[in-house]
Amino acid sequence: MNKSLILVVEDDSSVLNLMSTTLKLHKYRYITANNGEGAILAASSHNPDIILLDLGLPDIDGVQVIQKIRTWSNVPIIIISARSEESDKIEALDTGADDYLTKPFSVEELLARIRVTERRMTYMKNDIDTSSVFVNGELRIDYVAGCAYMGEQELHLTPIEYKLICLLSQNVGKVLTYNYITQKIWGRSWDNDIASLRVFMATLRKKIEDNSECPQYIQTHIGIGYRMLKV
Numbered sequence: 001m002n003k004s005l006i007l008v009v010e011d012d013s014s015v016l017n018l019m020s021t022t023l024k025l026h027k028y029r030y031i032t033a034n035n036g037e038g039a040i041l042a043a044s045s046h047n048p049d050i051i052l053l054d055l056g057l058p059d060i061d062g063v064q065v066i067q068k069i070r071t072w073s074n075v076p077i078i079i080i081s082a083r084s085e086e087s088d089k090i091e092a093l094d095t096g097a098d099d100y101l102t103k104p105f106s107v108e109e110l111l112a113r114i115r116v117t118e119r120r121m122t123y124m125k126n127d128i129d130t131s132s133v134f135v136n137g138e139l140r141i142d143y144v145a146g147c148a149y150m151g152e153q154e155l156h157l158t159p160i161e162y163k164l165i166c167l168l169s170q171n172v173g174k175v176l177t178y179n180y181i182t183q184k185i186w187g188r189s190w191d192n193d194i195a196s197l198r199v200f201m202a203t204l205r206k207k208i209e210d211n212s213e214c215p216q217y218i219q220t221h222i223g224i225g226y227r228m229l230k231v
């Protein structure tokens with residue numbers, strides 16, 4: 001399989017250099033843009049497999065770039081943000097970004113995020129479209145029957161826990177914000193709902209994780225949301 005074509009959007013030339021050198025070293029094909037308009041143009045003309053997008057750009061902000069690209073493409077977008085852009089990060093995830101990296105990040109971290117995204121894409125292509133059964137490690141969800149299993153054991157989930165695990169599984173590998181999850185589950189997002197979500201997540205984890213201190217399936221992103229990992 002050809003290595004993915006990656007669009008790197010970053011206005012800070014030292015960060016851009018670091019990222020392109022890393023990608024080159026690992027035999028990725030890449031193109032670059034140093035502002036938002038350039039990013040939109042490159043995304044539409046080169047059709048990249050993954051976009052690495054800095055949120056703080058000199059012309060238009062990263063969230064607008066995502067909104068624009070999402071009008072025609074589902075290409076995975078990994079946002080890159082400074083710590084001071086925490087609320088922008090959440091907005092970007094809600095707008096349709098798939099994952100994030102916080103500056104400063106290590107080269108290993110960058111490569112790991114790219115691999116997670118690639119695995120998710122392959123998985124989506126091969127399994128999700130054609131199958132009504134989701135399998136991830138020991139976890140199996142039969143969407144048609146409305147049942148979930150851990151190994152041979154059927155899980156006894158409440159309706160909310162079941163909705164929650166389905167939502168996470170349908171977005172495996174992707175970070176879902178509290179806001180997104182509560183909207184999908186309760187159709188609204190109040191502070192109360194986020195508190196309830198934490199409670200449901202704790203009970204769900206007790207049922208699916210061997211060790212809820214060190215979860216294998218559902219990762220917590222403090223202050224942001226949750227992600228189901230591809231085991």
Ligand code: CA
Nearest residue numbers: 011054056057
């Ligand atoms: Ca920047």
